[in-house]
Amino acid sequence: MKKMDDEELQKWMEENRTIKNMDGPVSDDAKAYDFLFNVLETEPLQGLPYDFSAKVTRKMQAETKRSSELRYYITGLVIFTVGMVAIYALLSSLKSITAITPYITALLQYKWIFVLAILSFLTIQYLDVVLVKAKVFKRQN
Amino acid sequence: MFNEKEVVTKILDGDTRAFELLVKQYERLVFFVVNRLIKQDDDVQDVCQEVFIKIHKGLFRFNFQAKLSTWIAQITYFTAINYLKKYKKEQTGAYPDDIENYHFTNDNPEQLLTKKEVANYVEQLILQLPEAYRTVITLYHLNEFSCEEIGEITGMPEGTIKSNLFRARKLLKQKIEVYLKNDSL
Numbered sequence: 001m002k003k004m005d006d007e008e009l010q011k012w013m014e015e016n017r018t019i020k021n022m023d024g025p026v027s028d029d030a031k032a033y034d035f036l037f038n039v040l041e042t043e044p045l046q047g048l049p050y051d052f053s054a055k056v057t058r059k060m061q062a063e064t065k066r067s068s069e070l071r072y073y074i075t076g077l078v079i080f081t082v083g084m085v086a087i088y089a090l091l092s093s094l095k096s097i098t099a100i101t102p103y104i105t106a107l108l109q110y111k112w113i114f115v116l117a118i119l120s121f122l123t124i125q126y127l128d129v130v131l132v133k134a135k136v137f138k139r140q141n
Numbered sequence: 142m143f144n145e146k147e148v149v150t151k152i153l154d155g156d157t158r159a160f161e162l163l164v165k166q167y168e169r170l171v172f173f174v175v176n177r178l179i180k181q182d183d184d185v186q187d188v189c190q191e192v193f194i195k196i197h198k199g200l201f202r203f204n205f206q207a208k209l210s211t212w213i214a215q216i217t218y219f220t221a222i223n224y225l226k227k228y229k230k231e232q233t234g235a236y237p238d239d240i241e242n243y244h245f246t247n248d249n250p251e252q253l254l255t256k257k258e259v260a261n262y263v264e265q266l267i268l269q270l271p272e273a274y275r276t277v278i279t280l281y282h283l284n285e286f287s288c289e290e291i292g293e294i295t296g297m298p299e300g301t302i303k304s305n306l307f308r309a310r311k312l313l314k315q316k317i318e319v320y321l322k323n324d325s326l
Contacts, residue, residue: 044264055190061157
């Protein structure tokens with residue numbers, strides 16, 4: 001059998017993965033390729049730590065939370081700005097102070113609803129910081 | 142059994158356990174590529190983490206036209222390449238002028254005894270190869286991608302991949318031959 005060159009030997013190894021079925025005497029080149037293919041397909045001994053997936057998941061959750069909080073604050077800011085602009089536009093469109101009096105009276109009737117809404121919002125934010133975030137922090141450590 | 146479609150759908154619905162499952166399934170693939178390309182133990186884990194965060198953020202763009210493993214390998218490859226461009230002096234994609242006479246630095250096969258040591262020796266030789274060679278050797282032999290898939294992952298033409306694979310193996314074989322000759326004496 002004619003001696004195979006590097007290209008032929010590599011092709012043989014890709015197709016057969018071993019030199020066992022080769023016809024005739026096995027050359028040193030063939031033995032070297034056989035050895036090399038075995039080593040190349042051996043996985044490295046070291047790897048990622050066993051809790052890698054849990055770490056990545058925690059990091060991903062933290063990033064998701066951060067970006068959703070950012071979205072939440074931006075939305076709040078946009079609503080606030082739009083509200084202020086609307087109030088300003090409303091007031092400037094009114095001819096006199098006497099014309100806005102009925103609106104202010106109507107708003108004052110519902111003042112406790114506004115106060116309660118602001119207080120509820122602040123309480124929820126406070127509980128979120130004290131209870132939820134503290135729990136998450138404790139778990140991570 | 143790992144069901145790609147089901148897991149991806151669950152992740153997109155916000156299921157963190159499904160994401161953890163995806164990480165477990167592909168962490169070896171990501172590690173093999175990052176470890177071979179970056180060569181810096183301290184940074185490997187951080188880059189692997191970055192890869193999975195990118196996967197999570199970009200998963201909505203995955204349309205199942207390619208295999209999930211190919212898509213993940215593509216993100217891994219480009220993240221590692223960007224890291225190299227940003228933090229290392231190594232010229233990514235650069236070849237030595239005369240690859241046939243390429244010289245490895247710690248070239249001392251005479252001292253080797255066991256197969257495990259030879260495997261470590263070959264690993265060291267691979268790490269000294271040009272980045273394009275390391276990439277194809279890793280994706281082909283460790284991650285078991287075809288040349289066509291490696292083309293999809295790296296953007297290299299298939300002919301270049303085959304030629305890099307051939308040259309890298311030939312270089313490594315020449316070094317191993319020295320060891321085998323010594324071993325048989």
